[in-house]
Amino acid sequence: MRGKLIVFEGVEGCGKTTQLKRSQQWFIDSGWQSVLQAKGYVSQLVTTREPGGTEVGVKVRQLLLEQSTTEAIQSRAELLLYAADRAQHVDGYLIPQLHQGAMILCDRYTDSTIAYQGYGRGIDLSLIAQLNDIATGGLASDLTLWLDLDAEIGLARTRQRGTLDRIEQADVSFHHRVQQGFTALAQRYPQRITRIDAALPEAEVAAQIQTVLDQKFAEWYGVERMKDKG
Ligand code: Z5A
Numbered sequence: 001m002r003g004k005l006i007v008f009e010g011v012e013g014c015g016k017t018t019q020l021k022r023s024q025q026w027f028i029d030s031g032w033q034s035v036l037q038a039k040g041y042v043s044q045l046v047t048t049r050e051p052g053g054t055e056v057g058v059k060v061r062q063l064l065l066e067q068s069t070t071e072a073i074q075s076r077a078e079l080l081l082y083a084a085d086r087a088q089h090v091d092g093y094l095i096p097q098l099h100q101g102a103m104i105l106c107d108r109y110t111d112s113t114i115a116y117q118g119y120g121r122g123i124d125l126s127l128i129a130q131l132n133d134i135a136t137g138g139l140a141s142d143l144t145l146w147l148d149l150d151a152e153i154g155l156a157r158t159r160q161r162g163t164l165d166r167i168e169q170a171d172v173s174f175h176h177r178v179q180q181g182f183t184a185l186a187q188r189y190p191q192r193i194t195r196i197d198a199a200l201p202e203a204e205v206a207a208q209i210q211t212v213l214d215q216k217f218a219e220w221y222g223v224e225r226m227k228d229k230g
Helices: 016-029 032-038 055-065 075-099 110-120 125-136 151-161 172-188 202-221
Strands: 004-009 045-049 103-107 143-148 193-197
Touching (some): 004 016, 004 110, 016 032, 016 143, 110 125, 110 172, 143 172
Parallel strands (some): 004 103, 004 143
């Protein structure tokens, strides 16, 4: 498989979506896209997300995030729905794209399940590890950018945006446990997960991410970019 999978993770409101879009634009503006494509290292840059990166996933996402007034989704059912979304995404989208040599920027992946369903809901972590293995067939990210932000600051940002979904409405202690989960994961997998200080202004967060990506691309492809661009 020639492509690369880069994942953006963190608590709600940490700025993943904002930074994923900025990274996509920077990939073009910085000149990396033309260098890596000309050398045949990367076919294209694509963006996707979990849940909801496929047609089936969009329906699963609706089930997961909609607030039902009559029936709560049980924790194990929620876990299995995230796993189903991921299995569809991995086999139907991520692996074919990686085979074609794409660089993929993905909003959330397996660490979210550990942080939310494991640390947040309290489901057994070894069960989640097994399910993640089944859903991914062993596909891990090449790099995970963890946008580290205090859970309450993130929630305040999302509240400003308007309506809250089912998970955003969970109590603050749930979001604190999720944050602890991401912290524990970053300590456990320092090679794969890079911490980004997401409390800084948007442009400074973007600059940190660009420094990490410059280093990773140089490491992966053995080329440096022209620093006068981007
Ligand atoms: N979930 C799960 O439980 N288990 C799983 O396995 C998976 C997911 C895969 C949907 O995810 C839910 O699924 C999520 C976890 C759960 N829980 N919830 N809710 P999602 O990624 O689609 O939704 P989200 O995490 O809630 O994303 P979000 O609210 O869109 O947040 P974000 O992408 O991190 O942030 P943003 O949209 O880029 O920015 C939020 C606001 O902050 C926006 O107004 C920005 O303009 C502002 N912002 C961004 N950066 C800054 C900075 N640096 N300073 C100040 N303000 C900023």
